[in-house]
Amino acid sequence: MKNVFLLFRRGANSTYDFIGEDVWGDESLYLNLGYWTGSSMSYDQAAQNLADYLGCSAQLHNAKEVLDAGYGFGDQDMFWAKKYPKLKIKGVNVTQLHVHRARARVEAAGLSDRVDLMQGSATELSFEHNRFDSVVSLEAAFHFVTRKDFLNEAFRVLKPGGRLAVADVIPCKIPGGANLMQKVRMRVLSALLSTPNVNNHSSEEYREQLEKIGFVDIKIESIKANVYKPFFSFVRNQKNNAQFMSRLSPRVRYFYKMISSPSDKILETFDYVIVSACKPEVFA
Numbered sequence: 421m422k423n424v425f426l427l428f429r430r431g432a433n434s435t436y437d438f439i440g441e442d443v444w445g446d447e448s449l450y451l452n453l454g455y456w457t458g459s460s461m462s463y464d465q466a467a468q469n470l471a472d473y474l475g476c477s478a479q480l481h482n483a484k485e486v487l488d489a490g491y492g493f494g495d496q497d498m499f500w501a502k503k504y505p506k507l508k509i510k511g512v513n514v515t516q517l518h519v520h521r522a523r524a525r526v527e528a529a530g531l532s533d534r535v536d537l538m539q540g541s542a543t544e545l546s547f548e549h550n551r552f553d554s555v556v557s558l559e560a561a562f563h564f565v566t567r568k569d570f571l572n573e574a575f576r577v578l579k580p581g582g583r584l585a586v587a588d589v590i591p592c593k594i595p596g597g598a599n600l601m602q603k604v605r606m607r608v609l610s611a612l613l614s615t616p617n618v619n620n621h622s623s624e625e626y627r628e629q630l631e632k633i634g635f636v637d638i639k640i641e642s643i644k645a646n647v648y649k650p651f652f653s654f655v656r657n658q659k660n661n662a663q664f665m666s667r668l669s670p671r672v673r674y675f676y677k678m679i680s681s682p683s684d685k686i687l688e689t690f691d692y693v694i695v696s697a698c699k700p701e702v703f704a
């Protein structure tokens with residue numbers, strides 16, 4: 421119980437240290453909510469579907485080298501490396517457990533020559549200007565302190581003509597503005613999700629930030645209908661799945677039981693978006 425409350429006070433890496441490898445998949449270690457397109461879909465398929473959706477938005481079929489910011493256990497990188505055999509992938513992540521495990525998995529899959537997963541923050545990249553054809557971030561940018569710093573860095577390291585694609589969580593637009601209860605709920609859920617409040621802005625502000633940085637061809641698409649409802653229905657089913665629950669550590673089991681109940685409130689509070697944008701071919 422004490423551990424659950426500690427989550428409210430620490431950053432994203434503590435959240436992921438807490439969860440450890442007690443994840444949703446049977447075959448993968450994905451940590452995203454998935455893109456659900458059928459009622460019989462497994463979590464592993466839905467999570468990979470989301471990675472595929474993002475890879476297509478980033479036009480990875482045209483890319484020689486991509487940067488992945490917040491790669492988790494590296495599942496999406498191994499998937500993209502297999503789907504796009506000429507693609508080279510660099511990744512940055514702040515959670516040590518993820519870095520070590522993802523690197524070992526990439527090596528075991530024989531992909532180390534094309535997939536290089538490093539420790540580092542998406543907000544302070546060690547790469548030179550104009551290097552990557554694409555920058556992607558799969559369900560991680562809401563954690564970054566701040567998302568805006570990451571967007572600036574992504575612009576810097578992208579080649580002219582390069583493409584950014586982000587699967588991200590932002591607040592829903594509430595007509596007439598949020599009431600006190602909704603504001604409190606947002607703060608509590610954000611703390612639980614390790615989201616700094618500065619990242620809690622509308623899609624309009626997201627677009628403005630991208631435009632100010634210099635991005636063009638900006639698209640922000642809500643896919644929440646294919647994410648939250650089916651994901652929480654999967655979570656509710658898992659709660660009754662004794663085999664799944666028994667493989668979790670007791671504290672994570674408690675945490676999962678806790679997050680499976682307020683799903684409708686989350687639906688009212690958060691949107692789930694795929695954001696894509698381009699660095700202009702010629703820029704001042």
Ligand SMILES: C[S@@+](CC[C@H](N)C(=O)[O-])C[C@H]1O[C@@H](n2cnc3c(N)ncnc32)[C@H](O)[C@@H]1O
Pocket residue numbers: 432433436449450451452489490491492493495496512513514515518540541542543557558559560563564565
């Ligand atoms: C929800 S998980 C998603 C992981 C993976 N993309 C997936 O879909 O399975 C978020 C990831 O972002 C990473 N992360 C959080 N803050 C970060 C930062 N500032 N820079 C790089 N990675 C970060 C976490 O360590 C975690 O691996």
